[in-house]
Amino acid sequence: MSAIRRHSHPAIVETVRRQVTTLDHLYSGMLSRPVVDLARRLAGTLPAPLERSCS
Template structure:
């Protein structure tokens, strides 16, 4: 465990470039909580929109990711798969006229 924080200091940069990481090692997350290596269960207010809305390890998200990763998990952005076109069609259907196109800022099989 001693190497963990030394390696973090040596190899990681915080996205805001300042300050230190929270001195807890997160082992897993479930629902609205993260669980630390020290055995603490903490309410998670920081992990982003998807986790805040759906919770960590939501069964539907886990099943979808497992299914898609087993089928097709990444593509070069110059080729297409059915899920990409299906998603673009569904998103475009929500747009007002004359808008009819979307730009998916990802690289593939999502």
């Protein structure tokens, strides 16, 4: 959901424009490969015995 109505700072507009072209996550019920890969990479940074997270 977007909450940036009526704001048009050039840096924000450019960031949103750039990110929209590479959307990887649209709905939590359907995970994309980049989201799963990122989750695995993040989990790999956790100290033992932690190996997963939940949202």
